[in-house]
Ligand SMILES: [Fe+2]
């Protein structure tokens with residue numbers, strides 16, 4: 132029981148996880164919109180694949196949140212994404228890059244090996260997403 136209580140008192144970690152959940156929730160909403168604006172099916176499918184990763188992250192972080200707090204998270208959109216395609220790509224690229232750093236910080240601070248591992252893994256996914264968005268930006272219309 133010490134184990135559970137220890138994490139219950141770690142409000143810094145819980146608020147980081149809340150922020151991560153809201154970020155994933157915002158990205159899920161944003162990438163659905165961005166996929167609808169994509170110039171072709173290949174780009175659209177890649178954005179939807181990225182979106183599936185965010186759904187997986189969202190589920191993992193929500194489970195961690197519930198195990199720490201005993202409550203379900205109440206996610207909300209914290210960052211609204213642009214409604215124009217190119218502006219949306221730039222927004223997504225920046226957001227992914229910032230999230231890489233944020234998740235590595237959470238992983239460094241976390242003492243629980245499972246939480247550490249999940250945030251490290253999500254950080255690597257976000258880095259991969261950032262590279263895809265950069266590619267869509269620099270290739271104009273992306274892969275054809
Ligand atoms: Fe994510």
Ligand SMILES: [Fe+2]
Nearest residue numbers: 227256257260
């Ligand atoms: Fe991502």
